[in-house]
Every structure is written in structure tokens, then in C-alpha cells.
Amino acid sequence: YTHPRVGKETLVIPPSAYEERRERMKKRISKVVEYMDGERICRSHLLLSYFGEKHTADCGCCDVCLSKNDSGLSNRDFNAIRDGLLKNLSGQQPLPVKTLTDSLLFPADKSITAIRFLVEHDERFYLRDGVIGVIG
Known part of the structure; x- marks a missing residue:
């Protein structure tokens, strides 16, 4: 004005x-x-x-x-499990699958399904002798 x-x-x-x-x-x-x-x-x-x-x-x-994504889990569950795994494994030594499934807030069968899918399809994850780790 x-x-x-x-x-x-x-x-x-x-x-x-x-x-x-x-x-x-x-x-x-x-x-x-x-x-x-x-x-x-x-x-x-x-x-x-x-x-x-x-x-x-x-x-x-x-x-x-x-x-549902390709793993058979809902996207929300899958993403939450993946993020939990990354959080628990980042900067640490590989951990036994049983320890990780117990620490996640999801039923063990969902966690194992997500772990199997991630090990097969996500190059960051690896599984050797029941121990899972993250590369990088």
C-alpha cells in the first residue's frame, strides 16, 4: 500500500x-x-x-x-523387519538368526520369511551356518 x-x-x-x-x-x-x-x-x-x-x-x-510384496509379507511388516535387522546388525558382528528373531517384535515365522527373502534378494545380507550379517 x-x-x-x-x-x-x-x-x-x-x-x-x-x-x-x-x-x-x-x-x-x-x-x-x-x-x-x-x-x-x-x-x-x-x-x-x-x-x-x-x-x-x-x-x-x-x-x-x-x-503383499514378493516375500509374501505385507509391505509394512517386511519393511519393519528389514529395518530392525539393519539396526541390529549395523556395525556389529553377524548374529545368530534365533537371536535376531527373538529381538524383533514380530512372530518368528514372519521374521524368518523376511530373512530368507533378504538373503536371496538383497546383496547387503548374507547367511552362513545360521548366522546372519550385513555387508557394509
Whole structure:
């Protein structure tokens, strides 16, 4: 209110402003497409991370969390078991499978299913003589 308004016939917006707006819109659209097409990451997790939240847990009630992944477990259970294994094994010596399954908050059969799947499909995990470890 303290400055006079510029008339629309004399207003000039530089091309760099258009390019900046265009790039921001591209990022927004790509995030919407990621949300719509995503089959591996929890929808609530995607939304919260878009708005700047960090360290969010899977909700457990969206279509992604309730769907089953290739291991036969729900995505939420599988991700929680994998994260628990990584937490327990990072920076430590390999541990017996029994010790790990007892430390996780899931039934032993679910934990063993996830461990088998991870050992077969995730190069970070290895299993030797009933002892599981993480590379790196």
C-alpha cells in the first residue's frame, strides 16, 4: 500500500522467473505421479516427506502398506523387519538368526520369511551356518 501499483501494460516478468516457476511445477507434478504410481513406499510416508517431515513410519493402513510384496509379507511388516535387522546388525558382528528373531517384535515365522527373502534378494545380507550379517 505504500508503493504505487505497476500497470499491467508496463509490467515485465523476466524469463528466469518463468523458468523457475516451470521447474517448481515439474517437481510438483513428478511428486504427484510418484504418489499415484508408487507401489513400494507408504502413501502417508510420501505425503509427510513431501511436506518436510523426516523419520516417518509406515502408516499400515494405505493400499501400499496392506499389499503383499514378493516375500509374501505385507509391505509394512517386511519393511519393519528389514529395518530392525539393519539396526541390529549395523556395525556389529553377524548374529545368530534365533537371536535376531527373538529381538524383533514380530512372530518368528514372519521374521524368518523376511530373512530368507533378504538373503536371496538383497546383496547387503548374507547367511552362513545360521548366522546372519550385513555387508557394509
